[in-house]
Amino acid sequence: DLLERPEGLDLGGDLREVTILMSDIRGFTTLCEQLEPTQVVTMLNRYLGAMTDIILAWNGTIDEFIGDAILAVFGAPQGRNDDADRAVQCALAMQAAVDAVNTANAAEGLPALRTAVALNTGTVIAGNIGSERRSKYGFVGHPMNVTSRIEDATGPGEVLAADSTVAALAGRATVAESRELQARGIDEALRVHLVTGYLP
Amino acid sequence: DLLERPEGLDLGGDLREVTILMSDIRGFTTLCEQLEPTQVVTMLNRYLGAMTDIILAWNGTIDEFIGDAILAVFGAPQGRNDDADRAVQCALAMQAAVDAVNTANAAEGLPALRTAVALNTGTVIAGNIGSERRSKYGFVGHPMNVTSRIEDATGPGEVLAADSTVAALAGRATVAESRELQARGIDEALRVHLVTGYLP
Numbered sequence: 001d002l003l004e005r006p007e008g009l010d011l012g013g014d015l016r017e018v019t020i021l022m023s024d025i026r027g028f029t030t031l032c033e034q035l036e037p038t039q040v041v042t043m044l045n046r047y048l049g050a051m052t053d054i055i056l057a058w059n060g061t062i063d064e065f066i067g068d069a070i071l072a073v074f075g076a077p078q079g080r081n082d083d084a085d086r087a088v089q090c091a092l093a094m095q096a097a098v099d100a101v102n103t104a105n106a107a108e109g110l111p112a113l114r115t116a117v118a119l120n121t122g123t124v125i126a127g128n129i130g131s132e133r134r135s136k137y138g139f140v141g142h143p144m145n146v147t148s149r150i151e152d153a154t155g156p157g158e159v160l161a162a163d164s165t166v167a168a169l170a171g172r173a174t175v176a177e178s179r180e181l182q183a184r185g186i187d188e189a190l191r192v193h194l195v196t197g198y199l200p
Numbered sequence: 201d202l203l204e205r206p207e208g209l210d211l212g213g214d215l216r217e218v219t220i221l222m223s224d225i226r227g228f229t230t231l232c233e234q235l236e237p238t239q240v241v242t243m244l245n246r247y248l249g250a251m252t253d254i255i256l257a258w259n260g261t262i263d264e265f266i267g268d269a270i271l272a273v274f275g276a277p278q279g280r281n282d283d284a285d286r287a288v289q290c291a292l293a294m295q296a297a298v299d300a301v302n303t304a305n306a307a308e309g310l311p312a313l314r315t316a317v318a319l320n321t322g323t324v325i326a327g328n329i330g331s332e333r334r335s336k337y338g339f340v341g342h343p344m345n346v347t348s349r350i351e352d353a354t355g356p357g358e359v360l361a362a363d364s365t366v367a368a369l370a371g372r373a374t375v376a377e378s379r380e381l382q383a384r385g386i387d388e389a390l391r392v393h394l395v396t397g398y399l400p
Contacts, residue, residue: 012238012241013236013237013238013239013240013241013242014237015237028340029340029341029342029344029345032325032340032341032342033341033342036213037212037213037214037215037325037327038212038213039213040213040325040340041212041213041325041327041328041329042213044329044340045328045329045330045331045335048329048330048331049330049331049332049333052330052331052333052334053331053333056333062334064264064266065329065330065334065336065338066264066266066271067329067338067339067340067344068340071266125232125237125240125241127237127241128241128245129241129244129245129248129265129267130245130248130249130252130265131245131248131249131252131253132249133249133252133253133256134252134262134265135245136265138265138267139267140228140229140232140240140244140267140268141229141232141233142229142232142233144229144267145229145267
């Protein structure tokens with residue numbers, strides 16, 4: 001009984017400095033109502049397949065697909081000096097790759113997708129989360145929630161990054177515009193930046 | 201495990217009438233900042249272990265753990281006539297079981313958890329979602345988003361159910377109070393009910 005023996009799992013629970021990437025397809029639930037279920041799954045999987053390849057190529061760790069949303073982390077289980085740099089380049093590559101996904105969709109008479117990508121850097125707790133019957137390597141902490149709030153404020157086609165991520169890039173991110181967010185459930189105002197390029 | 205080896209199912213993307221259950225621990229990220237990482241993971245896994253046992257006992261399908269949140273569905277991959285009934289009973293059992301989790305936590309000097317459980321019934325697209333490199337049996341559609349909005353409005357210790365879920369129970373749910381939600385990103389006002397009991 002896990003209630004009595006939670007130590008039955010290899011718990012871990014480490015603090016990790018990571019850059020969190022969250023993306024979603026704008027208006028996806030409207031598409032769900034306009035298309036056949038098989039078309040929806042075809043579109044979604046074509047998109048998720050392309051994004052998975054990019055995230056893994058940049059050595060990101062995919063935490064979850066949540067419907068049409070992707071949650072990935074750079075810096076865990078293994079941290080590197082360029083975690084934030086790879087996350088930003090990955091986010092830009094993901095936005096660039098949506099065009100190819102849309103070309104493939106158009107060939108089947110399917111509509112174009114627009115996606116939003118949010119980035120945030122901070123310290124989270126990483127560990128094997130769940131129960132003996134079902135567990136996964138996952139992440140908890142305030143920076144995860146903040147990323148979700150930034151994602152809510154990200155426009156279609158945009159890569160929006162928290163101050164923390166842009167600071168970690170020390171000028172290597174091209175920022176087109178900066179905004180202040182007053183996010184639900186977060187006390188302090190959140191400064192975010194529209195990232196349009198990366199200069200190594 | 202049907203979820204881990206979904207190739208036995210028809211995975212093209214099916215419409216399914218399901219009752220969606222979403223729960224989370226209120227103020228969990230604040231706990232993350234006040235406790236040691238191993239304490240956080242111990243608490244979280246003790247809670248998730250207890251909830252997993254309850255959800256599986258009521259024949260719910262766990263879609264995801266997302267940090268401290270649980271997303272589960274009743275009615276897929278296999279639908280039954282009593283999907284909404286089992287979801288409501290499961291939600292009430294989950295809230296009742298938090299006391300036992302808190303007793304175990306208190307014995308280790310850990311704080312008490314309060315959780316919120318939201319329910320919503322509707323038609324979603326169910327299928328094998330992801331890429332060749334990573335996929336899972338998952339769900340997309342408007343009712344998933346609506347459940348998340350109800351969850352945002354659920355107070356600690358509460359089970360808050362959409363009109364659709366309470367209607368499916370045809371009087372078998374005890375409703376203490378009803379509310380109107382004007383949820384972000386949802387056009388129509390949403391009528392929700394505080395469920396406090398179940399009468400078979």
